[in-house]
Amino acid sequence: MVGFTRLTALGARRWEPGAIKYATDGLCTSIFLNSVNIVKYLIMANILASCKQTRFHLLDENPSAEIDVEGLGIVVTSAASEDDAKSKAKGKSKAKTAGRELISDGHLRLKGGIHYGLLGRNGTGKSTLLRAMAEKLIPGISHATRVAILQQTDEDGPGGNASLRLEKSVLESVLSSDEARNEVRRTADFLSKSFETENPLEPVMAIRKIRCQHAEKMLFLAHKNANLKSGARGLQARKDLKVAEAKLESTREMVAQEPDSIDAGAIQTDTQEAVETLQTLQSQLEEMNHADMKKEARRILLGLGFKEDAFNKKVSTLSGGWRMRCMLASTLVQKPDIMILDEPTNFLDLLGVVWLENYLKQQREDSETTIVLVSHDRDFINAVCEEIVILRDQKLNYFRGNLAAYEQDFEEQKLYLGRMKEAQERQTAHMEASIQQNLKIGKKTNDDNKLRQAKSRQKRVDDRMGLQVSANGGRFKLNRDLVGYHFTCRAEIEVPTDERGATMSLPDATELRFPGPLVSLEAVTFQYKKNDRAVLDDINLVVHIGDRVGIMGLNGSGKTTLIRVLNGQIPPSKGKVSTHSRLKVGYYGQHSVEELQERGRMEPGLTALGLLLAESDGTLNEGEVRGLLSSMGLQGRIASDVPVGKLSGGQLVRLALARIVWSAPQLLILDEITTHLDFHTVTALATALSSFNGAIILVSHDRFLVRSVIEGKRDTDHKLDEDFEGLEQEQEETNSRRRSVYVLKAGQLNEQTKGVQQFEQSLVKRVQKMLAI
Template structure:
């Protein structure tokens, strides 16, 4: 369903008791239900009574709890409804959110994948950009509503100082007041529609009273000149003058100068060159416009700050700056509550104190980092698995003794044996299950089991892995004869010089030498504009070098994932509304392969299924309705069906949830081909290129553990292998030891090796960020 054709229906439990002045930075909502339906948004805002609305259910009887000033990460697989939940909070569609809460949201849109910045204050729900405004003006306008204030000033100033008529100031004052009342009416109307019970009745009474106030204001606005008394003219003229002075104070140069200084600091931190501050907003690309939206979000005061994938278009310098800025925001005197969605594990670990896990239409909470959360899940799985295995052995032993007691009791006519068998059978039927309560103590049937009168305990339920889809990459075929896959020798690239230019354009890349062999893992990091995209174009032969030579293995099959791959697929879906993942991949294979290399439908479905596009998702859902993460998987399928020996991946994590990023990293780590990774995602570079499994480095245990593993690996390689399995295992480990893992930094046209990997680049950027924040 298109977003314009859907409505978000929300309902929740509400207390009947009077609530004191609310804390606007926190929420405590029970019994939350959210459904996305195709019904028009103005037909209903929530299902009546206890009836459930028809549509896609996002949450069912969930609890939404946000504590004031805490930074949360909302995590969940692609398509579970994270963005829908955030939108419902931002638009205050959920009953129980105080109507005066200031909520700011940076959200992703489905149309052009250009993020939008909404401040939910007025009837429009969004602040529209004006293409003629400069970048700096746009940020300040969205953060302060300066344009709205200036419009009121212009109306009052013309009336007060123009002296066109003594009635002009009262008329202008009445118009300004009436426009403000209409904005307030929107909020009261939403409040009355969302609330129920005693508070709903109070809200509707307040709305009715306010509607009368609006009617009176409209009547005063349309009052005839001859009916306005001299006393009213005198009083309202004075009020108009006082209001004008107050508004002018709000936009006085000293206050605006402070806001402008802060706006410039934020824009600089997000990567904007100072020369672009005066650039018209309408000339910016989607990525740069998202940064202006993010800057305005950070500039304005908020009670709840919602950031949906804020790092998508930031380079690593901007990501680290945002980390530091949000940490400073947390330490401020009146910090907002922050809720963010991100695929960047390091960013989440650095920012968030708690996780909100959206899974199976409910919300659960975890205090700690993503790494700690993953470890807790693994530990719980191991514990419950051991408990279940031990219990299965115990059940088997009890079952054997029951059979023996029955046999012996019947043979000897011993009723005690038969009663003992019956007692043990009852224990087997009703007393086997969880041995620990939710609090960790010993399980007691009449205390810990809901509906304990049913007598039987719950079975041991081992939680499934929440790693998203399991990605499987087909093995790369042999090259038949040795040689590098790609070799760059003395490569220099500069853009063509204009005819009127007196000096040649500076070199984007200068004297670059690079050789990629089968199995290599290479990562390229650097700031935006450092030449990463140019290097990728040279590797994939989409552009030619100005100087130097590039050679490729004659049998090389190369797969290239462009950072614009999702947008390209979206355009294909718009051009052909019936196009599906299955039909697109089938067409690719049929038009680009020989007859003996074609895949049948079952094989194509198997490939799509292995990448997370199973069954009807592949064959029935049009491309235009697939999520960004699903389109990434389709783009990967279009690359790997021909079994490439080299994968070149340019910002592949942008539209993926972190579970799928982890699955992709695991798949690439065990793949036998060569991989070139260009990414600002530090976890992906460390896992795929550097081969580091733990995303949190730096503790002595993990370092010593890594050293012990390497020593053990070499010991096993040097030992004698007694059978074919151990020989093949040793060969794989030896290949792993020989595999080249290199992280390169692109800067100033040059390329150098980072001995300590992406961590070394990260440390240098942290020093730069500290200087930016101080200045």
């Protein structure tokens, strides 16, 4: 269900057996009845959501701050499968919908004011679940619940770029993002203009149109309510439905009434109601306090990196990254009941990330907004989130604590349950051997005691083996924890498995025939124009084989310009750039994924296998290319059958990496490589880069990746793979790697003696001053 502003164009209605259908402005709603459960299907943009029968109070204007939806199912369908779903809803059978099932019999539970981190591998349905919540496709989210969402994509609808007011200035666009306030203001303006005319019937017709629109909304909700409830509540809901239908018919008749036939009493009554409604709306606008909202919007925009002189720029003139920051500001300023943030740190520099981190932590104390966020930045999740929601195997699991605590608990559970299962398997094997021995002896000697003993032990093996703890963590008791005639034995012990997805590995660098630096910058200065300020000012940098160099800095500080000079894409204005004569460079740019997406659109049939075969130009055969793609996590049919245009963001990153490493370069230059990755893949990437025997120059705002790859540190809060090679392994070698973290500021490249921590601490001080304003 979308915002009610889209429901005012309600079209013709028709009744069908077992279903109620509406068509309105791109929205199709179908409600199928079932004798056991009442399951509601809402189809919008190919997302279909269902749940069990509930006691949701959909018409409550002051809903609970909590969401508790059991039996949640989410399926992504195509337009054709929607028709198939409707045709299969016959009699009392549940509709079987063709499509990809993302969540099956899940339990969505959100408490008011809690900050949740949503985890799951790429492609498991995190973004789909968030959009279903924002569009209120999920039953149990009341129409009165205010939801704001920031999405990764540029789609239409909430969170998409289409929601930005491109013709307005940055500040005006942010201030106009609150749809609840906009609706109140539009209605107030509509009524106010009716009083400005000389026609005394204008206020009468205006208030009648407003009543009609409200009646249409209430009818839609009444239909929804009646088909979600059964029994006594269902009977009352159906009575309310008839009242809503009669109310809408009455208001339509009043709107259609000829002005000449309206009596004086009705004019006086409706005019008085219009006056009172206008006063109420104006009071609501005053309570929303536009001045405070404007002050908060300016504070947020400054925190996200906008300068004062950029507030009056039109949104249409901004680049994609700054538009995303504008959208993030539009989401933060609304103060909704539920705020959904899907990868909010993607287009922020480290200062913006630290500011947002501290801002959301401050909201825990000052606001009752529930926040659900997805992020690949581990430090960000740990700092902001109080609870973790894990989307895995089409189920939603919950953990009270941050990501670091969850990973520690996961490892402890894996160890505990693994030992329990091993011990129980040994016990079961011993008991089964004893059973066979007793059966053999009992049958041979006709010893009934031995046979009874064997039968008793067999029953114990069948019924008493399994999980030794209850759902509450206490010791399992048969008469308490195994209730119900259909349960005959305990649950099997399931040892949790790591969910890090496919691993990644990089080919070794090509050997150099003679030693020497791979690349060196000597007193390099760069200016785009002769009289402009120097973007790079007297830069000196030498990189040898095996070195690890991290470059950090704020957006606009010149990091990408430095990388382009290093890579030979642009010549320096002054100074000298020298490279090894046999140097091979693998360069991953910020727009590598976008370039692959564009290539996929231009060549719809192009696959990852075909792309690498063409680019290697016979150097690699099909088997070698498949092996390379498999080592990057693109196995089997994904490599050979799925078009490049259909690959996910994470898969495109893997393909882009494969494109730059197939020639075994000695130097990898990686510019913001984590943008499209989930944190499992970031961990796999960190492990793969740690064991690369060539040199790495990494430009990133991801503190975890820089600490692990460049500094070689195993974070105590983040578990890395056993194959990770860091400082511990280097201590055993005679020649340790050179590891340096630099910050580019005002054209100068400054080495951080304490690494990422030193840069982060300097930014925290700046953020604290900004938040104190």
